[in-house]
Amino acid sequence: MISNEVPIHDDHVDPPSAAAMSRRTAMKMFSLTAMMGMVSGCIRKPTRHIVAMHDRPEYQQPGMPLYYASTWTEGSHPYGMLIKQIDGRPIKIEGLEGHPLNPNGKSTAQMQASLFGLYDPERLRSPQQGGQDITWPEADKAVADALRGARRVLVVTRTTLGPSEQALLARFRKAVPGAQHMAYEPAQDRDRRLAWQQIYGAAGEVTTKLENAKVVLSLDADFLGTDGDTLTNARGFAETRVPGAANFSRLYVAEGGMTGTGSSADHRIPVRPSTSAELAAGLLAALGGSSAALSASATKHGWDAKVLQALVKDLNANKGKAAVLAGPHLPAAVHGAVAQMNAMLGASGTTLGWNATPAAAIASAPADLAKAIAAGPEVVIFLGVNPVHDMPGADFGKALEAVPMVVAQGLTADETVSAATIALPAAHAYESWNDATVTDGVTGIAQPMVAPLFGGRQDADSLLAWTKALAPDDGALKATKDFHGFLQARWGLAQDKWEALLRKGYAGTAKNAALPAPREVAFPAPAAPAAGTHDVVLALHPQTVDGRFGGNAWLLETPESCNKVVWDNVAAMAPATARALGVSEGDWVTVEANGASVKLPVVPQPGVQKDTIVTHVGYGRTQGAGHGVGVGVNVAPLGSGVVAGKVSKAGGDKYLIAKTQHVFDQNASVTDQPMERHIAISGTPKAYEAYRKDVPDGPDGKPLSFPDTQKHKLALTQIDPEVDYSKGHKWGLAIDLNKCTGCHACLLACQSENNIVIVGKEEVAVGRDMSWIRIDRYEAGPEENPNILLQPMLCQHCDNAPCETVCPVNATAHTPEGLNDQIYNRCVGTRYCGNNCPYKVRRFNFFNYTGEQTTDPVQELRANPHVTVRTRGVMEKCTFCVQRINAVKFEAANKHVDVEDGAVVTACQQACPSDAIVFGDANVKGGLIETARGGDLAYHVLEEINVRPNVTYGARIRNAHPDLDDWKPGAHGHGHDGDKKGGH
């Protein structure tokens, strides 16, 4: 493949033509070159050595991106990835289109943020013994010597070992006869997996096909946020969120906390998690025709009986098109009842399926791990896990002190690595070869993007080295130089097939098995919650998950989806509960459970069930988490899942809580009803149907859209001369509020693509977060159970941009293609543009954030070289990814073709798992933007001030059940459907 004439920057996978080994060598050299350039990066005018790329592979063009297919191995589901690499540096993660799990090429927030971990200066840089740097051969010798004499050896790994890693582990165990293996994960859906195993008769996991569902019930399952295969869930769910379409689905969520999924619900019932078994049993009985138990429970627990009646009716009416999902922390009895419900509803094969080979093995019980340590192994090896910090319950670090030889390999000197006798630096996932069981029948392959930056070595390579040392006679291993060789040999493919596999990223086709028929299992009925206790939900954090990203500053500064808290885990509780405890935001409470006690700061969170406290696991790191050290509180001592806890007010000074949003009521302080702000607009199906029957005309004679009927649409006069945008391109963006689930993948994609800095907790608390796109959250209705509206907000690229007229130095100006450009070089930082922005999307560099954060030259490698890094005193904001627009335009110009509508994909759009964002050329007749704008749900935020925004929003239709739709004919439309005012 020779393409010297045409620069390669297209987004298909570029096949490497040289042998894989030589590519690796080349990458090592790129890395070396970069490192050499960085050597003196700290002084003001560094001497930078330019080293000519002598052996440049012919497909490598300086400054031109290459894309490599790979597999996500840092989460529970191995999504396909397309990694963008420029000059040997991976700089952006995208989803791999056509992959069995995420065929639309979408990605999670964690995938987007994972590059932070690769270039994390906190990473361990050398093997260490007793705090002293040693070499790899010395470390290997020490480990091999210890293993040789040991009778009891314990190897603790993550649960997501790939098939080749498992094969290697088997070899290792053969070489070390006393070796025991345990898979560890601090907050896995272990109990649910074990329940499923009993119910369905085999190990595996329930998969979803929500695109086929018309009614979805979630019992505490945050399936759009943290639970399970979220990308598949979000894709399927979004496909059914088209108001007016025949398959417009309805989501019921019964949950204790407030999650992203609950925020997307059409009907939400706050249910204490420990009573969910009662709810599940009642629903099961009601589906079978006897609703007495359900009504009795509803009265007893204060559940909304009307919603439950509608739910039962809805489920019964949609057999074969309904699905019930239950959260991982609920008792086994719930999963048993849910399985029966799904069987009754005919969910198997339609809305739900079965994956017999989940990527993650079922984790060992924490008690078993503690027991194994107590049994007195001579050597314990930890590979990529951190139980010293996050092991629920017991003080694991103390138990470990008795072990004579602890070997721990990790990315940073975390709590476990620091406690080890021999600490080994791991290679990052993007520096490693690997494979992964994607789903039943599909295996993904992960390839390194860069040679290990800090001399780390991937876990499997360590295992291999030790196996080779201990079993010198293993003939097959003798010829194997490293895990790459082991992996390739195990796949046993010819070179061309192997390269084809690398290009594709995975092999095999998904079986998509139907859900097996459930067995009636008599699970023990969970005990009723004891009086005076609260259900303490130790939830996965929507951004930092179980703490595995606890040192990832990008994720730490991304707000928790619902209460918008950054840089902390807090005790979120209902405002009524907080009042009853006599605490308010920033006060401390003591949570006691399982004999442990933890002090947490309070954040009142409307929608949380009154007997439920929600906090997140994985915080309170003490070592090796860089910016994450000292952030939040470690709640692992309380246990895992849902625990019964005593919550009481604790003394202490008010704690600083940093939030990116403070007011959640879009009609806050509007005293003179019926006036309302029409910013995030919603409606109900009845209102929408009534509108569609009789579409009114606006002041300009054109039919009004549904949201416009809620506003007082004015005929606006243009004072300035009209600018003709009809020639060439006119870029526009559209966001469908029906589809947004508030997952924040867009925010992190933008952060990675556009080199957006983090500012730290104190700066966020002052109000200086730098995100170019944010998810505004509006709550309406009673604080016990508000209706939620999410609205991604970014620069609207107004045609009459108010920021442009006020800049004295012309640092922000309009392009002929309708972009509102920011010229950093020209900006002197008057902040007048930011003041005059009605959407408040402009972000100012109050300090030299970039410079102050760059403590290590390696961080510079992370930056996207196609986007300017901003300095102090400069205003910045969303550019509609102008670098991507230009790349597509240049490519088209080189090929002498027109830019197709939809060819430009912004970073946020690319990442959005629910396809809520569309970008395109508004000048294209019948194009994406024209279609979006012509829709009868389309509106522009604040168009009444005639700024002519270019981001179109699709109003959300909350798909209320007809029995619960309180819209009345003749009523004037209102911003939030059928709510009295409230919120906080």
Next chain:
Amino acid sequence: MNPPPPDSSTLEEPVVDSSRAAKLQADLRKLDADIQAPMESFPTQRWLGAFGLAQIGAVIFLITFVYTIARGIGVWGNNNPVGWGFAITNFVFWIGIGHAGTLISAILYLLRQKWRTPIARFAEAMTIFAVIVALQFPLVHTGRPWLAAYWLLPLPNANNIWVNFRSPLLWDVFAVSTYALVSIMFWYTGLIPDLAAARDRAQHRVRKLVYGILSLGWKGSNRAWQHYEKAYLLFAGLSTPLVLSVHSVVSFDFATSVIPGWHTTIFPPYFVAGAVFSGFAMVATLIIIMRKYFKLQHVITLDHLDLMNRIVLVTSLMVGYAYMMELFIAWYSGVVFERFAFMNRAMGSYGWAYAIMVTCNVILPQLLWFKKIRRTIKFMFIISIFVNIGMWFERFVIIMALHRDYLPSSWHDFTPTWVDYGMLIGSFGLFFTLLLLFCRFLPTVAIAEAKMDAPGAQPTGGHHE
């Protein structure tokens, strides 16, 4: 407005009571000596003490100024919704203070208001120093002042990029710099005969030389006086529209925006009235001190202060009207954002600032309806200080409209930092440093004009009243 006939009972000391030429001559010399006494005597301890305090303030200003430029705007409390905070509040405040001087010296001159004479020089000096202080803020409040200093000026450059003539901030640059230049020239022109007088009285060589150079060889010839009078009149004419334009233009920073609470057409007259209000109050505050310590009660009489208080009262009514009209128009507009902005202004996070503003600017000055209060130094001094506090808060209240504008999701309060307070306090230090130096080195009352207005100094036979 004509001054009331002099009330001889309240005049503390008649300036001239004889028509005899010799007596007049002696009186005018005494006037010379009285006015120039502070320039010619060794600094009193009071002056040194005041100057020391002012210097501490000026040093605080310097430290906070340099610290801000070294570290970035982040050392202030500004944040994302509230892009402007104390700096622009201080800027508008000081520009407002700078209004009284030109109003007194130019407009009242053109209107032949003789009572302006004793306070004009001092007010002009105050104007210039206030503008100098004000000018520090637009520069330091930019993120990159080293670039702002020249990119804000329409200088031809190789990139052919011009300043943005649509931006009110650029209009500010023109308006304020024009105002500063014209004020300085006007002031200097008025100073020339007095500098010559100082030169003539000077004993020391250096003193003689400096005042000699500064007085541009003034000889007091008929020709020179003729030119001088013409020039002075021209400058007065030139300055008059500037009094109205500067604060109108400053108000455009807010009025031309789209932010509720800023976007109102009442701002230009409201700002001008407010500026005159605060300017006069500041002149009153300072001149009360000055006339006492420099013993100029016979030159700056209670009548003069009474007249100033009347202007303070009138302008207070004007700003009070503006406050009410803002609220009415917000309600009358029927726009939810406008209504909220003004409800929030009065009752939101900064409702306390609004309360201070209304109390100081509208309620307290009503006391000036009483003649007794208008003519009691103690009361007017206190009221004038409160007016200045109120007017600072007026600007703060207006700028804080930013903390809650359109999208509730972005609402965020502003909390000033020690640097913010330091710059506010320091700006007073800088101002008083300049003012105290002025008191020591230049005549604080226009000697020539005071002489002209001295009874008996006019040509006899004419009627000057």
